[in-house]
Amino acid sequence: MIRLFNLVGYYGDEQHTSTTTFDQSMASRLDEFRIQREEGAYMRLLSVLGTIRSFECEDPRDKVYASLGMAADVSESDILPDYAKSVEEVYTDVVRFVLSSQGSHCLDFLGLVIRPSSLPCPTPGDLPAWLPDWRIRGSPLALEKYIDPEGFDSEDAYNASRDVKSPATIVGKRLLCRGFELDTIVRVWPPCWDNLAESGLEIERSWRPDEGDRPYTCKESLLQAFNRTLLADIGRKCIHSHQLQRNCAVEWSLIDSAPSELTLVDQKRRMRMLIDVKHTTFGRRLFQTDGGLIGLGAADTTVGDRVCVLFGGQVLYLLRPKSSDVEHEFIGECYVHGMMDGEAVTDERLPGREFIIV
Numbered sequence: 001m002i003r004l005f006n007l008v009g010y011y012g013d014e015q016h017t018s019t020t021t022f023d024q025s026m027a028s029r030l031d032e033f034r035i036q037r038e039e040g041a042y043m044r045l046l047s048v049l050g051t052i053r054s055f056e057c058e059d060p061r062d063k064v065y066a067s068l069g070m071a072a073d074v075s076e077s078d079i080l081p082d083y084a085k086s087v088e089e090v091y092t093d094v095v096r097f098v099l100s101s102q103g104s105h106c107l108d109f110l111g112l113v114i115r116p117s118s119l120p121c122p123t124p125g126d127l128p129a130w131l132p133d134w135r136i137r138g139s140p141l142a143l144e145k146y147i148d149p150e151g152f153d154s155e156d157a158y159n160a161s162r163d164v165k166s167p168a169t170i171v172g173k174r175l176l177c178r179g180f181e182l183d184t185i186v187r188v189w190p191p192c193w194d195n196l197a198e199s200g201l202e203i204e205r206s207w208r209p210d211e212g213d214r215p216y217t218c219k220e221s222l223l224q225a226f227n228r229t230l231l232a233d234i235g236r237k238c239i240h241s242h243q244l245q246r247n248c249a250v251e252w253s254l255i256d257s258a259p260s261e262l263t264l265v266d267q268k269r270r271m272r273m274l275i276d277v278k279h280t281t282f283g284r285r286l287f288q289t290d291g292g293l294i295g296l297g298a299a300d301t302t303v304g305d306r307v308c309v310l311f312g313g314q315v316l317y318l319l320r321p322k323s324s325d326v327e328h329e330f331i332g333e334c335y336v337h338g339m340m341d342g343e344a345v346t347d348e349r350l351p352g353r354e355f356i357i358v
Contacts, residue, residue: 042152045071046098046108054137059083061090063134072152073101088127091134092170099168104156106168107177107313111142111333114283115300130175130330130357140283140298143333144234145314147244157234157244158314162342164350166311175330175357179310180349182339183289185318191285191299196278201255204230204277207286209294217293218338224249225337229294232280232335239272250277280335293339298332305331309344311352316340319355327356 048067057063065081068074078101079093098109112132127133148154166178192203212223227249235248251273259267284296289307297305297318305318306328316339318331 042072042150043070044073045094046112047071047149049094049132049134050112050142053134056137060087060135061085064090064094087135088131091127091131095131096170099170104163104165104312105145105314107310107317108142108145110310110313110317110330111145111315113330113332114140115298115332128173128175128358141279143232143280143315143335144244147246148242149244150242156314157246158340159342160316160340160344161309161311161313162345164311164345164352166352168310168312173358174327177310177312177355177357178352179308179313179317179355180352181306181308181319182316182336182344183291183293183307185287185297185301185303185305185307186290187288188297188301188303189286191283192278192281193283193299195282196274201274201277204281216338222294225294227252229286229296229335229337230277230281232296233337233340234280235276236272239268287334289336293336295334295336295339297334300331301334307334307336307339308355309349309352310355319357322358327358330357 045067048070049063052063052067055063057066061083064079068079068081074097078097082090085093095109099106102108109132110130113130114133114136115129144157146154147157161179168175168177170176189207190203194203207226209222209226212221212226214222216222216225218225228247230250231248233246233248234244237243237245254262254266254270254273257266257270259270262270281296283299285299285301286294287297287301287305288294293307295307295316301318302320305320308317308319310317313333315333316336318334319328320331321328
C-alpha cells in the first residue's frame with residue numbers, strides 16, 4: 001500500500017499506517033467525532049468518508065453505512081442501509097444524496113475521486129470515473145471547500161462557477177453536468193508521490209518556473225503565482241487553528257532556513273507550511289494551459305486534457321474528451337491560479353453546454 005495520508009512520514013502529531021483495521025480504529029474514531037460534535041464541529045458526510053478512507057473494511061459498503069451516524073448533515077431517511085445493493089449502488093447513493101441536498105456544494109464529491117490509473121498501486125477501477133471509490137485507501141486529499149471545514153455556515157473557500165446553478169443528474173453510469181471548457185493543457189510536470197521524509201519539497205522545486213519574472217494574468221509575476229499555486233492559495237491564520245484564509249503563498253525564506261536558526265514559533269510555522277504544501281501537491285502535478293495559466297491537477301493529468309467550469313462546482317475540473325467528443329472522461333478536480341473566484345464565468349460563456357461524463 002502507498003503512503004495514504006503519510007505526507008511527512010507522519011501527518012501532524014498523529015501516526016498514519018496502512019495496517020490499521022476498520023474494527024480496530026472505528027471505536028476511537030467514533031469517540032473522536034463525538035468529542036468534535038460536542039465541541040461544535042459540523043462533520044459533513046463527505047468529510048467523515050474522507051477521514052475514515054484509510055481504514056480497512058471487510059465489507060466495502062460499511063465505509064458508507066458506518067459513516068451515517070457520524071455525519072451531521074444526514075438524517076435517518078436520507079440513506080438507508082441495504083446490503084442487497086451492490087457496492088456501486090451504495091456509493092452512488094452517496095452521490096445522489098450530495099446532489100440533492102448540498103446546494104452550492106453539490107459537486108464536492110468529485111474532489112474525492114481518486115483515479116486508479118493515477119496511483120502507483122493496483123486498485124479495482126470497475127466504477128464510473130466520476131464516482132468516488134471508498135475502497136481505495138491511498139489518498140491525495142481533496143481541495144478545501146470551506147474556510148472553516150468544521151463550521152456549519154462556513155464561507156466557501158472558492159467560487160469558480162460564480163454561483164451559477166444547473167442541476168447535475170445521474171443517468172445510468174453517466175453524470176450529466178452543464179458548464180464550459182476554459183482552456184487546454186499543453187504542458188505537465190512530473191507528479192508528486194514523495195512525502196517530506198523522503199525528499200522534502202524537491203519535486204515541487206523542480207516545478208519552479210525558469211522565467212519567474214514574467215507577468216502572470218493576476219497583476220503579479222509568474223513566480224508569485226507559482227508560490228500561491230503550491231498552496232492552492234489557502235493557508236492557516238494560526239498554526240493551531242482549522243480556520244483557513246486565502247491569498248497564501250509559500251515563504252521559501254522560511255522553508256530554506258535551518259530549524260536551529262528559527263524561533264520556536266517560526267519552527268512550528270515552517271513545519272505547518274511544509275505540511276500544507278505537501279497536503280496540496282501530494283498525488284498531483286503542475287500543469288500549464290494554452291492560455292498561459294498554471295495549476296495543479298491529478299497525477300493522471302496529461303497534455304490535451306480540458307480545464308472546465310462545471311456549474312455548481314466550487315473549484316475547476318479536468319475532463320478528457322472521448323473519441324466522439326460527446327462523452328468526456330473525468331480526470332479530477334483542479335486548481336488554476338487566478339480562475340477560482342468566478343473570473344472565467346462571463347455572459348459570453350453562459351448558459352454553457354451539457355457534458356456527459358463517464
